[in-house]
Amino acid sequence: DVKVTQSSRYLVKRTGEKVFLECVQDMDHENMFWYRQDPGLGLRLIYFSYDVKMKEKGDIPEGYSVSREKKERFSLILESASTNQTSMYLCASSFEWGQYFGPGTRLTVL
Amino acid sequence: GENVEQHPSTLSVQEGDSAVIKCTYSDSASNYFPWYKQELGKRPQLIIDIRSNVGEKKDQRIAVTLNKTAKHFSLHITETQPEDSAVYFCAVHQGGGADGLTFGKGTHLIIQP
Numbered sequence: 001d002v003k004v005t006q007s008s009r010y011l012v013k014r015t016g017e018k019v020f021l022e023c024v025q026d027m028d029h030e031n032m033f034w035y036r037q038d039p040g041l042g043l044r045l046i047y048f049s050y051d052v053k054m055k056e057k058g059d060i061p062e063g064y065s066v067s068r069e070k071k072e073r074f075s076l077i078l079e080s081a082s083t084n085q086t087s088m089y090l091c092a093s094s095f096e097w098g099q100y101f102g103p104g105t106r107l108t109v110l
Numbered sequence: 111g112e113n114v115e116q117h118p119s120t121l122s123v124q125e126g127d128s129a130v131i132k133c134t135y136s137d138s139a140s141n142y143f144p145w146y147k148q149e150l151g152k153r154p155q156l157i158i159d160i161r162s163n164v165g166e167k168k169d170q171r172i173a174v175t176l177n178k179t180a181k182h183f184s185l186h187i188t189e190t191q192p193e194d195s196a197v198y199f200c201a202v203h204q205g206g207g208a209d210g211l212t213f214g215k216g217t218h219l220i221i222q223p
Binding site for chain 1: 111116142144146152153154155156159161199201203209210211212213214215216
């Protein structure tokens with residue numbers, strides 16, 4: 001069974017803080033993804049990675065960066081958190097086609 | 111980029127009836143079409159998918175149909191049950207397996223007892 005875990009279920013941060021969201025998968029998947037989910041907007045792709053140290057921008061990368069130092073771990077970084085980054089953040093991984101999601105981190109920026 | 115439209119945004123059906131959710135996409139090069147179910151407070155779960163070389167796929171009470179010419183695909187749920195209540199998302203994949211998905215905005219399916 002695929003297991004994708006995220007470091008926190010809930011997180012509250014202040015405007016301007018640097019925020020790290022961690023994602024770990026245990027299935028040796030090549031590909032990992034970060035999405036944000038907002039009501040009425042569905043899931044939108046922020047960044048993805050198809051290999052260690054490789055990263056590609058998704059549809060809404062502004063204000064975010066990522067790090068993939070190890071195959072199983074993919075981190076999303078908010079360099080200077082802003083209130084419009086309050087959202088549910090979902091990590092996913094895949095080997096070929098179907099993506100498997102983590103439980104999500106609900107981030108609130110005050 | 112790819113544009114995915116999903117309808118309806120809310121669907122209410124009587125228990126035991128069928129439900130159909132439709133999605134259209136814009137890029138004719140898209141080649142993989144998964145459907146996800148998300149129950150309240152839980153992660154999206156892949157429930158069925160179809161690739162561009164297949165027109166229909168079934169798994170027990172759920173089926174997906176794809177019309178590549180018209181660039182639309184649909185999720186069909188028969189004999190609906192209370193546990194089918196959830197938000198359903200369609201998604202489209204344009205390139206190889208490494209690329210991300212473009213999602214529809216979701217359909218809230220409500221099963222009325």
